[in-house]
Amino acid sequence: MAAMTAPSGLTSELVRRARALHGRLPDEVMASARLHLLDAIGVGALGARSGPLHGLDRVATGAHAGGRSTVLGSGASAPASVAALVNGSYIHSLEFDDTHVGSVMHGSATLAAAALAVAQDADLGGAAMLSAYALGWEAIIRMGLASPGTLQARGFQTTSAAGPFAAALVSSLLLDDPEDVAVSALGIAGSMPGGTFAFLAEGDTVKAGQPAWAAHSGLWAAELARAGMTGPSRVLEGDWGFFALYADDPGAPARLADELTTLGDRWHLPDAAFKMIPCCHFIHPFVEALGEVLDGGVRADDIASIHCHVPRGAVPVIADPWSDRQSPRTPHDARWSLPYVLAGRAVDGHVALDLFSDPIGGARLDLSRRITHEVWDDSGFPARFPARLRVTLMGGRTIDASVDDVLGGAGRPVPARDVLAKARANLTAAGLGAEQVDQVVAELIDAPDPDLRRLAGALGAAAG
Incomplete structure (x- = not known):
C-alpha cells in the first residue's frame, strides 16, 4: 500500500x-x-x-x-x-x-x-x-x-x-x-x-x-x-x-x-517516568500489584500460584516464550522475565540489583515455574503500563490485585526527593565519596550554568 x-x-x-x-x-x-x-x-x-x-x-x-x-x-x-x-x-x-x-x-x-x-x-x-x-x-x-x-x-x-x-x-x-x-x-x-x-x-x-x-x-x-x-x-x-x-x-x-x-x-x-527498580518497565506495575498482596500478610511460602494478565504489546518482551521467561538463561536475562522478577519480589521481599547478579535457581525459580499468564487485549498499553494478577494461596483462597499505570508516569510522578535519593545512592555505590556526590548533585540540580569540568572531576572519583 x-x-x-x-x-x-x-x-x-x-x-x-x-x-x-x-x-x-x-x-x-x-x-x-x-x-x-x-x-x-x-x-x-x-x-x-x-x-x-x-x-x-x-x-x-x-x-x-x-x-x-x-x-x-x-x-x-x-x-x-x-x-x-x-x-x-x-x-x-x-x-x-x-x-x-x-x-x-x-x-x-x-x-x-x-x-x-x-x-x-x-x-x-x-x-x-x-x-x-x-x-x-x-x-x-x-x-x-x-x-x-x-x-x-x-x-x-x-x-x-x-x-x-x-x-x-x-x-x-x-x-x-x-x-x-x-x-x-x-x-x-x-x-x-x-x-x-x-x-x-x-x-x-x-x-x-x-x-x-x-x-x-x-x-x-x-x-x-x-x-x-x-x-x-x-x-x-x-x-x-x-x-x-x-x-x-x-x-x-x-x-x-x-x-x-x-x-x-x-x-x-x-x-517521563523514573524507574525505582532495575528491570524492564513493563514488569514494574506487576511488582507493585504483587507487593500489595504481600503487604497484606501473604508470604512466599503461602503462594501456590500466580496468574498474570499481560498487555499484548508487552508479551514479546516479558512473557514470550513463557517457558524461557520462567527460567531465564542468565541473571541479566531475568530483567525481562515477568515470572522470575515476581518470584524474586515474593521470596526476597524486594526487587534489587542482586536479583540480576545471583545465579538463577532456588526458591525464586521454583515459584517462577508456578506463575502463568494470558494475553490482555484491551489494557490501554502502551499509553499506560497496567497490570492485573491473581494470587492463589496454598489453601485455595485467591487474591486479585491490579495497577492502572506504572509508578513514575505522568499520572503518578515519583517525588523529586526520591529521585535525588536514588541518584545519591547510585553514585555512592559507584564509588564516589560524599563530597563528590554532593558536587555532582549541586552542579546538575542547583548551579544556574553547571560547570562540566567540575562535574567531570567529581565523576572521575569513581574510576576503577
Missing part, C-alpha cells in the same frame, strides 16, 4: 522549532531535565562499576583514546562519539534508566550520553547542554507518539530506532549548525536506525548498547553533515521514509506534523 501524502519537510520543521527554542526553555522543563540527567548519570556510573558491561570503558583506549568527553567509571576521556557509545551503554545496562511511557522511549540512554559528550568536547556550559538534552527528548517522544507501539511490534527497540535523529539534533543544537546542515544531519541519521529484539532469545547484553549506538550514530551523522555530506529532507515521510520502512505506518508522518505544532507549548519531558 502506498504511503499517504503527508506534510513535507518534517525534519526542517523540527529543526526550525528546536533552534528557536534552544536556550529559552521554561523553568519547569529545565528543572525536569536536571533531574533526568542526574538520574541517568547516577545509573550510568553504577552500571560502569558493577553492571553486566563493567569494563566496557576499554573501548575508550588505544586508537579511541583522547578527546575531552568523560567516560563514566574511568579516569579517561574520549572523543565525543566514543564517550557517548560507552556511557549510553552503561546508562541502559541495568534497566534502571528513565522511560517515557506513551512513546516507550528510554530517552536518556541516548540523549544524556550525547548531550554530555558533545557539550564537554566543545567546552560548553551546562545550561546549553540541558537545553539541547531536553529538546532531544521532546523530539524522540514525539516520534514515538506519532506511531505508538508500531516500532516495537515490528521487532525494533524504539529508542535505538528513533534515537539517531534525536542525537543528531542535540549535536546540531549544541554546535549551532546552520539550519540546512542540521536538516542534512537528520537526513543522514535516517541511514542509521537499528536495534532489534533478537537479544531476548539468549539474554544478550547488546540491548544496553542499542540506544548508545543511536547516540554514537547521531553524533557521527552531524559530523558528516558539517563536513559536507547531505541527507534527504524527507527522511521521515514518503514511501522510503523512516515511518514507512520501520513502523509500516503511513499515517505517522501526518501525526508527527501535528505533534510538532505543539513543540514549545506542550512539554512531554516532565511526564
Whole structure:
C-alpha cells in the first residue's frame, strides 16, 4: 500500500522549532531535565562499576583514546562519539534508566550520553547542554507518539530506532549548525536506525548498547553533515521514509506534523517516568500489584500460584516464550522475565540489583515455574503500563490485585526527593565519596550554568 501524502519537510520543521527554542526553555522543563540527567548519570556510573558491561570503558583506549568527553567509571576521556557509545551503554545496562511511557522511549540512554559528550568536547556550559538534552527528548517522544507501539511490534527497540535523529539534533543544537546542515544531519541519521529484539532469545547484553549506538550514530551523522555530506529532507515521510520502512505506518508522518505544532507549548519531558527498580518497565506495575498482596500478610511460602494478565504489546518482551521467561538463561536475562522478577519480589521481599547478579535457581525459580499468564487485549498499553494478577494461596483462597499505570508516569510522578535519593545512592555505590556526590548533585540540580569540568572531576572519583 502506498504511503499517504503527508506534510513535507518534517525534519526542517523540527529543526526550525528546536533552534528557536534552544536556550529559552521554561523553568519547569529545565528543572525536569536536571533531574533526568542526574538520574541517568547516577545509573550510568553504577552500571560502569558493577553492571553486566563493567569494563566496557576499554573501548575508550588505544586508537579511541583522547578527546575531552568523560567516560563514566574511568579516569579517561574520549572523543565525543566514543564517550557517548560507552556511557549510553552503561546508562541502559541495568534497566534502571528513565522511560517515557506513551512513546516507550528510554530517552536518556541516548540523549544524556550525547548531550554530555558533545557539550564537554566543545567546552560548553551546562545550561546549553540541558537545553539541547531536553529538546532531544521532546523530539524522540514525539516520534514515538506519532506511531505508538508500531516500532516495537515490528521487532525494533524504539529508542535505538528513533534515537539517531534525536542525537543528531542535540549535536546540531549544541554546535549551532546552520539550519540546512542540521536538516542534512537528520537526513543522514535516517541511514542509521537499528536495534532489534533478537537479544531476548539468549539474554544478550547488546540491548544496553542499542540506544548508545543511536547516540554514537547521531553524533557521527552531524559530523558528516558539517563536513559536507547531505541527507534527504524527507527522511521521515514518503514511501522510503523512516515511518514507512520501520513502523509500516503511513499515517505517522501526518501525526508527527501535528505533534510538532505543539513543540514549545506542550512539554512531554516532565511526564517521563523514573524507574525505582532495575528491570524492564513493563514488569514494574506487576511488582507493585504483587507487593500489595504481600503487604497484606501473604508470604512466599503461602503462594501456590500466580496468574498474570499481560498487555499484548508487552508479551514479546516479558512473557514470550513463557517457558524461557520462567527460567531465564542468565541473571541479566531475568530483567525481562515477568515470572522470575515476581518470584524474586515474593521470596526476597524486594526487587534489587542482586536479583540480576545471583545465579538463577532456588526458591525464586521454583515459584517462577508456578506463575502463568494470558494475553490482555484491551489494557490501554502502551499509553499506560497496567497490570492485573491473581494470587492463589496454598489453601485455595485467591487474591486479585491490579495497577492502572506504572509508578513514575505522568499520572503518578515519583517525588523529586526520591529521585535525588536514588541518584545519591547510585553514585555512592559507584564509588564516589560524599563530597563528590554532593558536587555532582549541586552542579546538575542547583548551579544556574553547571560547570562540566567540575562535574567531570567529581565523576572521575569513581574510576576503577
